[in-house]
Amino acid sequence: MKLSGYPSRVPPHGSKLIAQSLFVFLIACAPPQQNDLTVKLEVTNPKVGFAPITLTLLYQNKPLENAEVIVRGDMTHAGMAPVQQTAKAIGNGRYRLEAFHFTMSGDWVLSITAKTNSKTLLGETRLGVNP
Amino acid sequence: MTRLDVLRVPLLGGFLRWRYSRFVLQVPLLAIALLAIYDGFSGRQLAPTNTATVAVWVHYRGLVALAIAVFGNLFCAACPLMLTRGATKLAKRFLPEFSFPRALKNKYLVLAATLVFLFSYEHFDLWASPWLTAWLIVGYFVAAFFVDALFPVGTFCKYVCPLGNFNFALSTVSPTQITAKDHNVCSSCEGKYCLNGRLETASTRAPMLGNRAEHVLLQLEPMNAKPLGAFSGCETNLFVPSISSNEDCTLCLNCVRACPYDNVALEVRNPLREALHSKPKTDWTWFVLLLTWAGLLNAFAMIPPYYNLANWLSGLLGTRDEALLLALIFVVALGLGVGLTVLAARASGHLRDWVGVLYPILLSIWGGHYLFHFVTGANTLYPNIITAFMRLGLPLEPAPLAVTPRLDAIFPFQVVVTYLAFFAGLYITYQKASSQAKDTRGVVLRMLPQVLLLLLLNILTILIFSQPMQARGSLLQ
Numbered sequence: 003m004k005l006s007g008y009p010s011r012v013p014p015h016g017s018k019l020i021a022q023s024l025f026v027f028l029i030a031c032a033p034p035q036q037n038d039l040t041v042k043l044e045v046t047n048p049k050v051g052f053a054p055i056t057l058t059l060l061y062q063n064k065p066l067e068n069a070e071v072i073v074r075g076d077m078t079h080a081g082m083a084p085v086q087q088t089a090k091a092i093g094n095g096r097y098r099l100e101a102f103h104f105t106m107s108g109d110w111v112l113s114i115t116a117k118t119n120s121k122t123l124l125g126e127t128r129l130g131v132n133p
Numbered sequence: 134m135t136r137l138d139v140l141r142v143p144l145l146g147g148f149l150r151w152r153y154s155r156f157v158l159q160v161p162l163l164a165i166a167l168l169a170i171y172d173g174f175s176g177r178q179l180a181p182t183n184t185a186t187v188a189v190w191v192h193y194r195g196l197v198a199l200a201i202a203v204f205g206n207l208f209c210a211a212c213p214l215m216l217t218r219g220a221t222k223l224a225k226r227f228l229p230e231f232s233f234p235r236a237l238k239n240k241y242l243v244l245a246a247t248l249v250f251l252f253s254y255e256h257f258d259l260w261a262s263p264w265l266t267a268w269l270i271v272g273y274f275v276a277a278f279f280v281d282a283l284f285p286v287g288t289f290c291k292y293v294c295p296l297g298n299f300n301f302a303l304s305t306v307s308p309t310q311i312t313a314k315d316h317n318v319c320s321s322c323e324g325k326y327c328l329n330g331r332l333e334t335a336s337t338r339a340p341m342l343g344n345r346a347e348h349v350l351l352q353l354e355p356m357n358a359k360p361l362g363a364f365s366g367c368e369t370n371l372f373v374p375s376i377s378s379n380e381d382c383t384l385c386l387n388c389v390r391a392c393p394y395d396n397v398a399l400e401v402r403n404p405l406r407e408a409l410h411s412k413p414k415t416d417w418t419w420f421v422l423l424l425t426w427a428g429l430l431n432a433f434a435m436i437p438p439y440y441n442l443a444n445w446l447s448g449l450l451g452t453r454d455e456a457l458l459l460a461l462i463f464v465v466a467l468g469l470g471v472g473l474t475v476l477a478a479r480a481s482g483h484l485r486d487w488v489g490v491l492y493p494i495l496l497s498i499w500g501g502h503y504l505f506h507f508v509t510g511a512n513t514l515y516p517n518i519i520t521a522f523m524r525l526g527l528p529l530e531p532a533p534l535a536v537t538p539r540l541d542a543i544f545p546f547q548v549v550v551t552y553l554a555f556f557a558g559l560y561i562t563y564q565k566a567s568s569q570a571k572d573t574r575g576v577v578l579r580m581l582p583q584v585l586l587l588l589l590l591n592i593l594t595i596l597i598f599s600q601p602m603q604a605r606g607s608l609l610q
């Protein structure tokens with residue numbers, strides 16, 4: 003699965019323009035939507051409950067090695083608490099979570115924070131979880 | 134004579150009667166609304182991490198239902214949209230005021246707006262979009278301002294606001310209601326101030342408006358003068374001695390402050406009183422009917438069979454047009470539900486006489502559904518507020534991650550709420566049938582269609598609540 007960037011729903015262009023003009027002061031405060039990593043997700047038929055997950059992280063098109071990787075899972079909808087776990091490096095830019103807890107079926111967003119010696123990189127990937 | 138009057142409860146009563154109590158309740162909600170707008174437009178566009186989506190779709194909805202069930206329409210009382218009043222009054226000096234079109238002075242506009250809102254909620258996936266949620270809040274403020282600036286104040290609450298009317302509908306079974314303490318005092322009241330408002334000086338008293346053609350100017354003994362000033366009357370045009378329901382009452386308590394005879398009570402009542410005794414108008418009846426079945430549909434849209442149905446329909450019709458499929462589900466589900474209810478009412482008598490049976494069900498369906506989201510997401514707001522404050526530059530530490538409670542622990546509460554409503558519905562049915570029929574056979578014949586309807590609603594509600602919830606953005610796989 004390919005990284006799709008933070009804004010999950012891009013507002014229509016015309017309205018977006020109006021929104022940006024009207025709320026310039028708000029938009030000016032917007033945090034930079036950091037999106038440094040390409041994330042490939044390997045998971046087989048994820049269902050509610052615990053599932054193993056493997057992530058391949060690419061930074062500037064090269065596998066990201068030796069990073070401390072934290073995976074935070076949120077649903078795309080409001081109301082569910084996040085699930086956060088640390089992934090184990092298994093080499094070649096791959097990181098594994100043996101039992102990631104999907105607490106509800108539906109659309110999930112996995113936000114990845116990868117810390118290396120010199121920087122903190124962010125990425126994101128999405129998946130659907132079956133009942 | 135009234136029974137327990139909340140306005141007489143020490144401290145609480147004093148606070149509620151205080152002129153600025155509404156303002157004090159509105160300010161925190163305004164602050165949250167502003168933070169939600171800020172976060173919705175500028176924060177991360179992931180619903181569970183954004184104050185806009187969490188505050189509106191998890192907390193606001195859950196607390197509205199809870200407050201109505203245990204007290205009354207507190208969220209209309211604390212509605213921050215009404216803080217546009219100052220701006221509205223100012224605008225009225227420059228803008229012409231129109232009378233609201235006669236054809237729209239009913240609940241049909243609200244009914245249509247509610248349908249459009251519920252459709253948009255599903256189709257545009259509003260609770261997954263902080264950006265759209267922020268726009269919704271802004272749109273509400275703008276609409277409240279313009280409607281009340283161009284039309285008489287109170288028009289928005291009474292004839293336009295889907296949210297307020299939703300609260301009015303749920304409040305049909307809330308345990309409090311505005312009433313006159315002594316109807317004899319009202320009969321001799323010269324100014325009908327609860328409706329018209331009151332202008333009081335040290336030596337005179339007069340109504341602000343002449344809604345019931347009262348234009349009196351009382352000369353007062355200076356010693357007897359009550360608190361001086363201008364006290365607005367009921368903005369939704371309710372006249373206290375004739376109030377028999379919570380419909381259109383925003384619990385603003387203007388009437389309490391406007392009545393110079395201290396004759397208005399916030400009475401603790403039997404929550405089923407309105408369902409048992411009031412006979413609503415036709416427009417209100419249709420609104421309640423639609424809202425009841427829309428509540429079931431809204432909860433149904435959260436479980437896997439809804440998506441299976443959409444996929445099956447898509448295959449059957451050979452289309453992947455989600456708007457079309459959703460519209461079809463809306464029309465068929467609401468049409469069937471409303472049609473069955475009308476049939477049952479016709480079999481028992483008249484629709485308006487029997488709509489009260491639905492009042493407790495209405496609260497249990499919406500309340501049970503919102504309870505789920507509120508309990509599962511109650512602790513997700515605080516971390517988001519902290520994050521939003523940090524982005525605003527406040528020196529705070531990130532809040533710890535929220536923890537999800539066990540989802541299956543909520544189901545027993547939903548079952549209890551559903552059965553309470555079911556038995557309340559049976560009780561209302563029996564009381565209504567007994568008062569209408571002359572013999573046992575008549576009672577049974579009148580009850581039967583309602584009991585079947587209640588059973589159907591009860592089974593559907595329990596079935597929906599018993600399914601695992603699913604939060605998905607698109608209708609089709």
Ligand code: SF4
Pocket residue numbers: 313318319320322323324325326327328373374391392393394395396397
């Ligand atoms: S409630 Fe008060 S103001 Fe209203 S009619 Fe009765 S006495 Fe008059």
Ligand code: SF4
Pocket residue numbers: 311366367368369370371373381382383384385386387388389
């Ligand atoms: S003034 Fe009208 S809306 Fe306000 S509390 Fe009294 S009856 Fe209800």
